[in-house]
Amino acid sequence: MTQKSIPMTAEIKAFLLSIGTADVEDEKLVLPTLKSTAGPSAGSAGSVFIASNGKRVRLNLDEKSPIKIKKTEGDKNDEIAVYFSEKQSEKLIVTGKIEPALAHCPEQAYINLSEKCIYDCKFCSVPILQGHTKTKEESLKIIQNAFDKGGVKAISITSGVEKTPEGELERVLDLMPDLKKYNVPIGISIYAVSGGSEKLKKAGAAEIKYNIEVTDPEIFKDICPGLSETDVFSELGDAVQLFGRGKVFSNVIIGLGETDESVRIMIEKLAEIGVIACIRPIYVNELRKGDCFMERPSKERLLKLFEMQKEISQKYNLHPEKSETMCSLCSGCDMVPGRDD
Ligand code: SF4
Structure with missing residues (x-):
């Protein structure tokens, strides 16, 4: 029997994101699975990317x-059907x-x-895991391996903070001359450092991301000790002057107790x-359970915030779908206006 086809819609993607996980029938189906080493979901068992109807979701x-x-x-080995299993029944969803x-x-x-961090944002497992910092050679090898596989549209670089934010900026700047030969846009997401955007621009970066993370200033103070929202904002503003409107990004985590209004x-x-x-959407990492309030947002909430972001993007003439690097290009973890409509 031929499989019924159900293309991914915004609603289906929001539902999958609200759950955030998946079980695969056959491990070989998703090999090689990749352990996440960055951000709140670091340390998870690996992930799978599903593509359907021009949309992508990572679980x-x-x-x-x-x-x-x-x-x-x-x-075809890569064609799959995704089911929602509840009370001993299974429903095909996409x-x-x-x-x-x-x-x-x-x-x-x-x-x-750097899979290490000196800060201690309470939702993030990187400070607990304190993993490996790659050498320049290791980093270049991973990038070259990706190009050997083919189909690379962008190079994106992120980092925790091994010792200082300035040290991470230097680590990125040291890598940049070796990346020019690939001739693809380069996106950089590191901790904001005063004057860093100018150096990154000169080194050839196309897009920048400095994460504000928490929408509510009171919650920010509690769960991101040692970080300053005002400083991040100021660096974001400076980055826009250099890179242009719509070329600068900031992660905003949903599910830390903030209101939709915030x-x-x-x-x-x-x-x-x-x-x-x-x-x-927050990934409720087992390693941080109990350290702060964390609740994966519902499908309804994700759709509501998606509509909100679409309206605001239109009002300010911003086009997330035109992003050339990083998460707005990937769109696996987020609802992206222009890509997920
Ligand atoms: S959306 Fe960003 S964090 Fe998620 S898989 Fe894509 S690049 Fe990684």
Whole structure:
């Protein structure tokens, strides 16, 4: 029997993101799975990318997940059907393909330089894991491997903070001359450093991301000790002067106890200065359970915030779908206006 085809819609993607995990029928289906080493979901068991109807979603692998991914009957290895399993019944929710990651995600050589952090944002497992810092040679090898696989549209670089934010900026700047030969846009997402945007621009970066993370200033103070929202804002503003409106990004995490109104205020505050927000559902990491309030947002909430962001993007003439690097290009973890409509 031929598999019924169900293309991904914004509603289906929001539902999958609200769950955030998937169980795969056959591990081989998603190999090689990749362990996340960056940001709040660092340390998770690996992830899978599903592509359908021009949309993409990334789900963390978890055998207890109610989302079940099964291979469809047919010749092609990557075609799958995704089911929602509840009370001993299974409902087909979407069909699509498994997408291979090149380095971290599909279509990009996306690399995390330092899997360590001196800060202690309470939702993030990187400070607990304190992983490896890659040497320049290791980083270049990962990037070259991605290009050897083919289809790289962008190089994106992120990093925790091994010792100082200035040290991470230097680590990136040291890598940049070796990346020019690939002739693809380069996106950089590191901790904001005064004067850093200018150096990154001169070194050839096309896009920049400095994360504001928390929309509510009171919650920010509690869960991101040692960081200053005002400093990040000031660096975002400076970056827009250099890179242009719509070429600067900031992650905004959803599910830390903030209200929808505080999210709206933050997205608009960012949009006013030309910054695109990446609305990121919190990944409730086991390593940080109990350290702060964390709740994966519902499908309904994600759709509401998506509509809000679409309106604000239009009002300020911002086009997340035109992003050339990083998360707004990938769109695996977020609802992206222009890509997920
Ligand atoms: S959206 Fe960003 S964090 Fe998520 S998989 Fe894509 S590049 Fe990685």
